[in-house]
Amino acid sequence: MSLRTNIQRWIFNKESAQSRPAEKLPDTERKPTLAQTLDEYKDCADLIHRTYPDIQVEVLYFGHMVNKDLLNREVIALLLNVEPDEVGNLLNQPQFKVANDSKGLIIGILSGQIAIFRGEIVYLADIRGPESRSVTQSETETVITGPHDAFNEEIDINLSLIRRRVKSSHLKVVKLSVGEITKTNVCVLYILDIVNMDYVDEFVRRIRAIEVDGIYDTNMLIQYIDDSPISIFPQFLTSERPDAIASKLLAGRVIGLVDGSPSVVSAPTSFFEFFSSSDDYYQRWSIGTATRLLRFIAFGITISFTSMYVSVTTFHYEMIPENLLLTLTESRSRVPFPPLYEALLMEVTIELLREAGARLPTKIGQTIGIVGGIVIGQAAVQAGLTSNILIIAVASSAIASFVIPSYVMSASIRLIRFSLIMAAGIWGNFGIAIAITALVIHMCGLTSLGSSYLTPVAPFKFKDWRDTFIRSPFKTLIERPSQSRTKNRIRNKMKK
């Protein structure tokens, strides 16, 4: 393959998900038997096997995955008190379902059901245990006004949180399973009549095509299915907030839930969606607009402030106001490194502090804050390691990076900053321009479920801007976003 096609492929991300292998066919169905099931669970010491010789019934379950009360009330008590000839009638009650294939039986036991063997027939009863975190506030996506509940690790609770918000029979759910060993449940949600079915089909097809041993989180799942796996940018939005996800559903997006993960994915996604928060809609429109614009300014600051410092102090002294130049020269004159190394040193220190703070419990985290504040704020300048203007640049770009509501996006942006600093240190302002141009070219090539990542800027959809860069009043938000490619475009039927 020629170098040119390689470069083109790299720049325009032509490596899409099209080359994924076809879906594997399910195992041949076999009639389940006790011996075979026991053989499957050989050496599983936590499997409980009880026999009731009087009524010729044997049960299999995992003790830690079932609700003990339910187990006693719904199964054990009934089986103990039943007459031998009554068993058949008892097991015909609705909570017992006949299992027809051995694969379903094995998965059923693994997901907390109890298997009841009576002669040739196997019944399954759902007595899953309630051991899950309760619905609490989201720690990564907090809002001031608006609902405070967040998804947790239990997929059923998450589904109920969404269903409670979208009371419509048009809300459809596709159940999938991902991971050859973990067999993680994945649900794909969409609203019929609003969503474009092409997106649903593509989303489901990509999830079905995943062939790995296991996935543990939504953010992991989306890296298997996104259009450009090597890109620095997340191509699907994840959120922990049911209200945000409900609004995405109504905007015509496809939603994916992963069992065991509090994050929920929405697809397709544009780059600018990462800069909006549910808060924007709960505040008055003017405040929502102001905060949204502030986030875009923060984006500019966080990727370019430190690199501007580097380029200006290394190459473009003409750009600094004269009064500032004197103080800057004075504090720079004691620094033994060129501005590039000085900036990298400080940026790495800030990243160290951030990472340490994120990993430590809150009580120790405070110490990190104080130590960091003193070390970075004072001692580094006094020791002549950095100039104080750089401290301001580094600190404000760090603060600005936390303004971006999506943690995944803000982490990506922080990494981009380093390449801009390098470019600035080597080529000055031209370097910044080159790096930003390369970034824009890359982003133009990105797609999310096959739709452009930079919608509504490229392709240019000016109508969408009123809910992208600003949050205009609700009476002007009449249509669903164009990226959803929905046939049902009008969402606000009120007369103006």
Place this chain on the structure above:
Amino acid sequence: MVKCILIASVLGTSIILSACSDRRIIEEIGFIQSASYDRSADGQLIIAISIPKADSGSKVSREEFLTTARSAKEARITLSRQSQLTLASGQLRNVLFGCSLARLGIWEHIDSLVRDTVISPQVRITLVDGDAAKLLTRQYKQHPIPGRYIEQLLEKSSRNQTVPKVTLHDFVKEYYEEGIDPVAPIIRDKGDHVEIGGIGLFRDDRYVASLHPEEALIFAFLRGKFNQGEIIMDLGSRNGIKETAMLSAINSKRRITVNFDQGVPTVYCHARIQGSIMEYNGTLKISDIHGRHQLETQIAQNVTERANKMIRLMQNNGVDSLGIGRFVRNSMSYSGWKSLDWMAKYPEVKVIVNVSVFIKDVGKLKI
């Protein structure tokens, strides 16, 4: 694999080539804040530069270098031999020209300033009545960095219209434009201070005449519109007492129209001045509307007289600093203008000044 090699080679090349670029790390450069050009008695060029110093350890807050040379670029090379820093002119704010040099023409220096891409078009061009190098390199007790002191003085003065704001850009534009001649403020040494010494008028790039600082506002009235300024009017004496009025918070607008009478242009210059009376020691009752109108007429007469005198001075010296030629040019055809030798005709052109004054208010005391 190809991708990896590509990335590695781009990064590698850029790191290797980074040493080849023109790096100017700020603490390693001496940025020239002001420069002055003078002519010595034997015709040599004297160049002085002033570099603010940022070293907090030393008491001296600036460095000056002085050299004689044949050209500015030669001077830069000689000067850089005296400094441990790389001299850079990207922060140049002031260029001072000695009047003796300016009388011979300063275009070659202006040309070299404009040609240098790092020099801002906002650099101020100023004339110095006396020795420019001495003015720049001497110690002022209250002003550690004379370059900045001069810059701020000029900035404030141009805001109040006591001198016109003349940047490199303005000078070059007026130099090349047909129908207007450049001007530049004049400053002079006054012991511990620097003071505004008037306005220098140029014919092409040669300094030929100057206006007294008191006439600066009249010049401003005739030259364009502005929104801030104050002027003291001498309204003659009555009963042995000198009557003066001070007009403040002035808004002024100017309109020039040209009439042709058998091919000879007559230029009408209308100035509309609005202002508040801050001080008046005459006999008129200015809180009364009639008294105020009388005063307005008196002031208008005074301004007209002074304006006429100024235009006569310009015509006698053959400098069109007000840009009258521009209006004449705009009122005729291209070929007509090309066939007209404006500078030859200019001294004879009749310029009629018409000033209207409006006093907005007379202060708090209404008696």
